[in-house]
Amino acid sequence: MNNHKSDKKYKTRAKLIIKLLPYLRKNGLQSVRMDEIAKVMEISRATLYKYFSTKEEIIGFIVDAFIEYMNEETFYPLETDQSFGTRFQQIFELSVSLTEYFTDIFLQELEASYPDWYDRLNEAMKQREQLVLAFYEEGIQKGIFNDINGKLLIKQDELLRGMFNVKYLMTNQITVQQILVDYYNLKKIQLFKPEKLSAIDDAIMMPRIEYLTQKITRNLF
Incomplete structure (x- = not known):
């Protein structure tokens, strides 16, 4: 620290x-x-x-x-199938938090009014993206992940910005928790080969999703 x-x-x-x-x-x-x-x-x-x-x-x-929050993300050695499951959950949790706070309007105004700060943030996000892409590639090489485009998986996270919206939630009669649970399962199924899904301990992730739900809901209303 x-x-x-x-x-x-x-x-x-x-x-x-x-x-x-x-x-x-x-x-x-x-x-x-x-x-x-x-x-x-x-x-x-x-x-x-x-x-x-x-x-x-x-x-x-x-x-x-x-930037410090992103840099504290732990990229420890991946030695077992379970370690890939744990890393996946950590990446998911941080990605949701970043997507929730870095709204389009925040990023646009940061770039327009504080370009130096925007460049620093953007560079840190690019560095994190490279680490995540390397993780995806290692999982593919070790036969744990499906052979899928990692950049598309990362880009997918931006969809959440439009969903963390009161109008969207009310119009579609869906809760933040439902979105997070469904999105977590979607990412998991997309990434892990069917025979490797057992490497993920969902019981560990559910309390984290509940915490994210409370935080996001509190910020929305």
């Missing part, structure tokens, strides 16, 4: 950002003002400026935090 994460100021800043993220997800970056940010964070403007001097600093903190 990075040393700064044990710093009291960093922990407070992180807690404040967690309160802000759902608001930015819905409203974007460009129009939000510091007084609105303070209100969402439930602190005074004076307190806000103790932790963040500008909106740019807030955006930078968010981007850096997500």
